[in-house]
Amino acid sequence: MSQPDDFLADARMRRHRVGHDRNLMTIGGIIPEIWDSTRLDDLACWAHISNRPGRPGRTKGALRVITVDSPLAAVAWVGDPVHSDISFKVRHMGVGKVRGTFELASAALSVGEGGGRVTALIDPASVHTGNEQRDQHLRSSDFLDVAKYPQIEFTSTEIRGFDGETFILVGELTLHGVTRTVEMEAEFLGVVDDPSGAKRTGFSATTTISRAAFGIDIQLGFGAGNVVVADPVEIAIEIEFTTTESDPR
Helix, strand or coil, X not given: CCCHHHHHHCCCXXXXXXXXXXXXXEECCCECCCCXXXXXXXXXXXXXXXXXXXXXXXXXXXXXXXXXXXXXXXXXEEECHHHXXXXXXXXXXXXXXXXXXXXXXXXXXXXXXXXXXXXXEEEEEEEECCCHHHHHHHHCCCCCCCCCCCCEEEEEEEEECECCCXXXXXEEEEECCEEXXXXXXXXXXXXXXXXXXXXXXXXXXXXXXXXXXXXXXXXXXXXXXXXXXXXXXXXXXXEEEEXXXXXXX
């Protein structure tokens, strides 16, 4: 048979136990690539998808096997600041990069039949680059102006192209009193039972923003056409959530 519909009509569903809390589901041994996830609640049953060559007489091209691992429960998940990291890098004088971090104040992940949502609050006053004089300058009105804008906020609005592990996370970022839509390249890292008995899940995400787009447009120049601090800011996020608030470990 050469068409996916014909193949699926004649397919047989089998389920094999292949390990603890891990099921291999197949249709006639193989599943065509027909799953396209666009909503956060699709993470409620996440999958690891691996390529498998097509067979003669069946659909052309690569067919895929979907291995379903631990489910992401459709409940409220609480961010774990102790085991999360918000970092950034920005080019310095054109020849180097300065790295810094922020502390996650709080975060929440909700998953349900009607969709899902991620929210996070970051404390800009927690900025740390390893140099106190530089950190104080970043907290000043030249940059973050933490006295006037005491929070950085993110709220998700969409997930695109979730393949079981990687996806694009779209949301509204509010920084320095300005809200812009940002897109992050994100990865879902799975679910485990932690020692306290709670479920724990984790994500990684990266993006690059323009600080000028958020009103942080100070130009510290040196020489002809050179700047001390570049405009693009690279952001990397490692964040964990639990079904209950966890103790620091």
